[in-house]
Amino acid sequence: MGKTKLKKQPDAAKQTAPSQLTRKEYDRELRRLQIELLQLEEWVRYNGLRVIVLFEGRDTAGKGGIIKRITALLNPRFARVAALPAPTERERTQWYFQRYMAHLPAAGEIVLFDRSWYNRAGVERVMGFCTQEEYDDFMRSCPQIERMLISSGISLFKYWLSVSDAEQERRFQARINDPSKRWKLSPMDLQARARWVDYSEAKDQMFGYTDIKEAPWYVIETDNKRSAHLNLLSHLLSLIPYKSVPQQHIELPPRQERSYKRPPKEMQGTPVPVRYEVE
16 A cells, blocks of 8 residues: 555634534524425435435544434435444455445435445454455545446535544443443444554544545544534535425315214223323
8 A cells, every 4th residue: 555645634724713602502503404404305305316424433423413413304214324234244255335335325315324334444454354455455446436426426425523532531431331321332442442543543544545536534523512513514514505495385185074983992902001291
């Protein structure tokens, strides 16, 4: 493999100063952005577009949380999440990209990859789950594959969620101490923590080869989760020009009226006990 290619970063001084929001203002802005995402989804459906958004980053970086905020109001028939488990024995014998290609969007669909083919450049590389030859082949092939997807008409957006060493430590401790979060902590997560530097090197090499002009990596700082939610949602909305889709006028039809006597309620299944009454 050649040397890692470094990309010049934008001048931070030219960036607009961020707005400081209270929690209530965050909730309102999040809701506004989610409604905008719904309009974006309708535009994608209306025009038959195909969109891929993939999310990568260290464990605890907040990929799942951001994806939940994106999909909160979307129609799951047209905006779906692809979170693939570890490959089966059969899948290990396939062309590496094959099982990911099965999840590509059709016309009018948005697919959100919660981790993606970049597993090979990250966890597989660090943990030794792939050979050096397989890794080298991935690094050569990946930019070509992504250019092919884009030339076929697919819009591809790649996000790297960045979390600091100290914040990752805090979140791991929270998972250990909170029974509702303990399921998120796997032996692989512990290895990722132990091999922080190895993962850093793997990420830097990955960026060097796959941060291409046609599909650049967008980096989101996630130490502050709420800030990350708003920053990513607003950025994603800026990447796809969209307009409001004409809405068909809807009128409720009159309710059917005919003679029919229904059986008593007590004969229609077993009622669930009423244990709560909410004002």
